[in-house]
Amino acid sequence: MKFRALMQDPQYMREFQAIVATLAKLAKDCVMILGPRQMHFIVNEDQSSTASPLVWASIAAEEYFPEYRMEAALPEHEFIVLSMSSASLGRALSVLRNVGTNNCKFKLQRIQFPCISVIATVLLSSSTEAREVVHDVPVSIIPASDWPAYVVPKVPNSQLVLSLPTLRLLRSLIDKLKNVSPSLEFQVNIDGELNVIATSEMSTVTSRFQKLLLRSLEASQQEASCCVDSRKASAFFGSLQVSNDELTIGIDRDHSIHMQIDVRQDVVLHSILPAVCV
Structure with a gap:
């Protein structure tokens, strides 16, 4: 199971951060579904709040990521499904609002726990050298047997x-x-x-x-x-x-x-x- 992605365009990075910030305002947790050519985020109705709506985002990988690689655990699996704190992911991505952020890498890895590492290269105003800002966001890997509970919602028919x-x-x-x-x-x-x-x-x-x-x-x-x-x-x-x-x-x-x-x-x-x- 592998996932790596790279963002380089400042506008795309800010848009991506804004999408995750929207989800973080709605629910404590979110689900990330990584496919070969598309990424989805889903926040279901928060059980602790009757005022939380169902919201999801669908992102074509080629729109935001000049480099995008996803390999599922088994050849017959089409996705990697992860659950994480939307607030933690939002905090990790807040660095993308900075003007001096040159790029941002995402990597699924295991340190002491499974995590999505958010690695941003930032040029500080007080220095001529770029520095890496790293946030490791803990994730839970959803097994394939539980995937039916995490299907991307369908857009309803509208009159x-x-x-x-x-x-x-x-x-x-x-x-x-x-x-x-x-x-x-x-x-x-x-x-x-x-x-x-x-x-x-x-x-x-x-x-x-x-x-x-x-x-x-x-x-x-x-x-x-x-x-x-x-x-x-x-x-x-x-x-x-x-x-x-x-x-x-x-x-x-x-x-x-x-x-x-x-x-x-x-x-x-x-x-x-x-x-x-x-």
């Missing part, structure tokens, strides 16, 4: 998919609406309109967004709506550290809402908010 307005605006709005109602109803229609509705015993608050870009549409569908837990919606938007504003919402009527952020081609952050009964 309507719209591009959303800026993250900052939605983050502020939903953070306020969660104090009005325990659930939020998202309504979309083919005219590019999104309504976010919070209902309480005393009032109903509707926030309307118009002239949004229609991304996809199932035949004969005019509109779709779904009610979700307001705390889970707020947790997702509040956790986002990525700077990209390309956010879409897809509604599978009365089943779930699918949020998707395209950080770049083949680098995507997903979240599924399940429907709640009102």
Whole structure:
């Protein structure tokens, strides 16, 4: 079982760090699935928090890593599956925010314990020589017999998919609406309109967004709506550290809402908010 990877582009390193920082805000632990050409991170609903949504990231290795090598334990195995502290990985990657970081290597190894070693080469402002900053993040290697519990989630079918307005605006709005109602109803229609509705015993608050870009549409569908837990919606938007504003919402009527952020081609952050009964 072997894994090695190298990042060199400063922008890609900052994006990678922002994705992991987003996951670290949502749950204590995450799962890393290493495939031959793709890397996935998954945070399931945190059992200690009813407000933690399901979020995962899919990253094409060739987008971020000019060098990427993965060898599974057995030839018939397609993946390496690891569990680790998302906070520990986030702290190890915080060095990637530094302007002087030239590259970052990842290596799966066993020191006194299995770990992902994060090795960043940093040029300090006080010195002309680059130095290596090393963090060893402990991991648990998930045996193949347990892999069915760690499958990458499937994107649900959506009747309507719209591009959303800026993250900052939605983050502020939903953070306020969660104090009005325990659930939020998202309504979309083919005219590019999104309504976010919070209902309480005393009032109903509707926030309307118009002239949004229609991304996809199932035949004969005019509109779709779904009610979700307001705390889970707020947790997702509040956790986002990525700077990209390309956010879409897809509604599978009365089943779930699918949020998707395209950080770049083949680098995507997903979240599924399940429907709640009102």
